[in-house]
Amino acid sequence: MDLHDTIVKQAETAKSASRRLAVLPSPIKNKALEAMACALEDGAALILEANAADLEAARAKKIKKSFLDRLMLDEGRIHSMAEGLRQTAALPDPVGEGEWETVRPNGIEIRRVKVPIGVIGIVYEARPNVTADAAALCMKSGNAVLLRGGSEALRSNRVISSLLAKAAYDAGIPEGALQFIDSDDREAVGEMMKLKGLLDVIIPRGGAGLIQRIVRESQVPVIETGAGICHTYVDEGADLDMAVRIAVNAKTSRPSVCNAMETLLVHEKEAKEFLPKVAAELRERKVELRGCERTRGVLSDIEAATEDDWSTEYDDLILSIRVVRDMDEAIEHINRYNTGHSETIVTRDIQRAHRFQREVDAAAVYVNASTRFTDGFEFGFGAEIGISTQKLHARGPMGLNELTSTKYLIYGEGQVR
Amino acid sequence: MDLHDTIVKQAETAKSASRRLAVLPSPIKNKALEAMACALEDGAALILEANAADLEAARAKKIKKSFLDRLMLDEGRIHSMAEGLRQTAALPDPVGEGEWETVRPNGIEIRRVKVPIGVIGIVYEARPNVTADAAALCMKSGNAVLLRGGSEALRSNRVISSLLAKAAYDAGIPEGALQFIDSDDREAVGEMMKLKGLLDVIIPRGGAGLIQRIVRESQVPVIETGAGICHTYVDEGADLDMAVRIAVNAKTSRPSVCNAMETLLVHEKEAKEFLPKVAAELRERKVELRGCERTRGVLSDIEAATEDDWSTEYDDLILSIRVVRDMDEAIEHINRYNTGHSETIVTRDIQRAHRFQREVDAAAVYVNASTRFTDGFEFGFGAEIGISTQKLHARGPMGLNELTSTKYLIYGEGQVR
Known part of the structure; x- marks a missing residue:
């Protein structure tokens, strides 16, 4: 036959x-x-x-x-x-x-x-x-x-x-x-x-x-299933130590998987304090950083992120970083470049937390937790056949x-x- | 443009x-x-x-x-x-x-x-x-x-x-x-x-x-959505008056819609009594009947149903009829020719009712009711965008x-x- x-x-x-x-x-x-x-x-x-x-x-x-x-x-x-x-x-x-x-x-x-x-x-x-x-x-x-x-x-x-x-x-x-x-x-x-x-x-x-x-x-x-361009957004007024912990975990705990972070978005008011902190931790774990122009204003020695970077799932120890004017810009960026997998906001503000969850279009939208939890076992299903990034079924x-x-x-x- | x-x-x-x-x-x-x-x-x-x-x-x-x-x-x-x-x-x-x-x-x-x-x-x-x-x-x-x-x-x-x-x-x-x-x-x-x-x-x-x-x-x-080759199976020992009522309704109340019956399956022990009864009612409503050999043994004046008939959605006043040896043969026929829409059994036997519902593969499986109820309004949804005949979503x-x-x-x- x-x-x-x-x-x-x-x-x-x-x-x-x-x-x-x-x-x-x-x-x-x-x-x-x-x-x-x-x-x-x-x-x-x-x-x-x-x-x-x-x-x-x-x-x-x-x-x-x-x-x-x-x-x-x-x-x-x-x-x-x-x-x-x-x-x-x-x-x-x-x-x-x-x-x-x-x-x-x-x-x-x-x-x-x-x-x-x-x-x-x-x-x-x-x-x-x-x-x-x-x-x-x-x-x-x-x-x-x-x-x-x-x-x-x-x-x-x-x-x-x-x-x-x-x-x-x-x-x-x-x-x-x-x-x-x-x-x-x-x-x-x-x-x-x-x-x-x-x-x-x-x-x-x-x-x-x-x-x-x-x-x-x-x-x-x-x-x-499976494509994951996941974002972490660090909001104005966020607990920056928590933000570092979440960003480092989302990027480095297992960079090859689909729920790992590929792009970090930072509110402009936090960029100056937060970026050097997170960069130090990420570099210690050998993460290559690429940034938008404003990111490079703070982290002057990193490479420029191109349009391609925003839409690439590195699955590797590479991270693109963008400084945003406000949450509108963060949500717009995410809804434009994401694959509908997992996104997180680090914030202290309950209204912005809710708005982020409502307006970001993805299978899993987090507040103050790492995107790495999107997983059948972590969700308590006991098993997983895959992670759907589509909306039907x-x-x-x-x-x-x-x-x-x-x-x-x-x-x-x-x-x- | x-x-x-x-x-x-x-x-x-x-x-x-x-x-x-x-x-x-x-x-x-x-x-x-x-x-x-x-x-x-x-x-x-x-x-x-x-x-x-x-x-x-x-x-x-x-x-x-x-x-x-x-x-x-x-x-x-x-x-x-x-x-x-x-x-x-x-x-x-x-x-x-x-x-x-x-x-x-x-x-x-x-x-x-x-x-x-x-x-x-x-x-x-x-x-x-x-x-x-x-x-x-x-x-x-x-x-x-x-x-x-x-x-x-x-x-x-x-x-x-x-x-x-x-x-x-x-x-x-x-x-x-x-x-x-x-x-x-x-x-x-x-x-x-x-x-x-x-x-x-x-x-x-x-x-x-x-x-x-x-x-x-x-x-x-x-x-x-929408394709409907729906069956009515009249079980051994069924209430034959109820069976006539259901079959006539399923075929004639609106023959052009997807939840209308296209094929009637009759247990061999009921064929002799049931077929003339239902045929009289259907003919009164101008339904053309086509039957398997055993059906034609009872209703001698109807046309022979061909293999094509079992897999045709007439959407019209035409009905194909088959006499089956037992419920196994009925379920096998249905699972082979149906489009996964709506099927019904007319029976008095609770075990066979359950088995029919379990083993027939369709969106809606009825016991003692017309297939015509498969409809968003009849199900109480208040509205309907269509009837899915697939299994996903x-x-x-x-x-x-x-x-x-x-x-x-x-x-x-x-x-x-």
Whole structure:
């Protein structure tokens, strides 16, 4: 079979499995997740062997170090994947949960309940742990899943997914509910995007290039995730020590992730005192600073920020800084350049805090806290499939609830219209 | 300016207006809706004049009668549009409504509240009343809107939308929040589908061809609406009089709408008694019947249903009938041929009722009531922008709530991660 036929066949099997998976009781799903966790632990040697081969091939291609680090597995990381499966098993099952109900004047009773979405396609880069995480969330929420990981992790993903699928099936999950697209052909993603009617949604996880390609070309609905140009705005009268702490944390605690700060906005009245303070701390952590003209009036030795800087997600130890006249200018800047992810204001003024939260257009708008908290675990969801930066279906961190749709159940006694 | 530039410019203005509209207090939005209602009534003569010109042009093109009926306006219909605006004003404003909140162990407080989606594109056919209905729902939910109606209604829509936009602006709605795409060029829809980053969603209303074109080609997220291949399943032991009443209502009370029944499934044990009963009632209402082989064993004079019949939305006085061995076969038939809209079972058996609701995959699954109730007004939403047949974002009738997104608001006291 060629790639197209293979993938269509996989999706058809997944769709058929999804019907049975959707009505599977929680205890069976939970037992399956536990069995999947054990399967990873028992199969650790096999996984590590495959991973070593992936790593060797990647090294031969002179792929950069941070990439190799994400690709690499060891006993500890396999254990973490297994723990993730067990933690997901322990979360409440959203399926069947009532959202709303009413009795209409004609006597019909209407309830809206959560149901699985159906078949979910997950497209991700060469991070083998995503295979287990995504499988866990999809099984728990009653969704069949087609997994398509980055080609550099093909051998690792093949072993992990087949261990998971076998354990799931043996524990009562319908055959075909958890499938891996075993191809390093880039066109596999192209084929997935055409599976309208079989796939209910594609969730891409990874770099902006991958995500934008899928958003542009997919006929299957997409949930856009992950791009984060996040801002910290230091308001007039803010607690400057707090502002330094938040800015340094937002920039440096993990610069490669989407909830890290990329641009710092500072009220003009605070610039002279605040900028040298924050610059000292940031430089100590090797952050390269780029600034607008007024910033450079205070920090004379930094490079000029260009228009490009305001719209770049560095994902690195680089920060662009702009001095603004007032909060209007800060909000305007944010709404123009942000990606709708996370923004924060450091302020003592309650009215400006509220206005900032109301007028800034983003999934998560903070007052006096670091943007780094935008995360399914930090929000208490217990798990995360990604962070939606779009407004439809889900916005912000997506956990099990966001992997559900709804259904109206109506009872009557013969009513007609 | 060419079409492309004009539409991009309109969308940019709408996006900028949407920021201000999103934070407008309810009383201003409600006063604007009232003013818009008055503007339609005061401008009735202008609207009727434009509508007469549209009708004349359509008649010259020998367009069919049902189409002309939908295009036609009179004093009564203008009054209904105005009433719709007033009713929307009276509905609760969803914007700002809290959905969920928590305090995390580190002390940050997280709330999720409803916010407008942003800018909504509505693409519809030659029904001028949709111009007013869609404008009302979008303004009330704080969304800017780009309206694109069928070209045969261009003159009517031009007058209606300009009356509405002027009244809205005079009442405090930001300029550009309500815009009409004044072009009969088919490519206008093509241009809208490219407005990623400016339009947040396109909601197509109309025929399957229009909707499928947009789903296939749009780079802007789409909410699929309207296709309805709805089934009625008459279970073993059902109250056959109730079954006749429900089937006749579902098929004949308004055959052209999406929640009307297209296929009747009958348990083999009831076929002999039920089919002649229901056929007599349906024939009296001029319904053409087509049946499977076993149906024709009872109703010998009807045409054979082909494979095509099971997957056709007739929107007309035609019904396909199939006798099934058991409920398994009924559910399998439905899940294979339905469009995820509305399905009903007529039964006395509580277990089978529950199983039907659990296993049938559709937005609305009924027990002992007509599928015709799937409707925003019948569900008590007070209004409806369409009926979603997809699983993401919204499923089933969409009212004001479904025109919102969410935002996380987080308060801290300097927390970092």
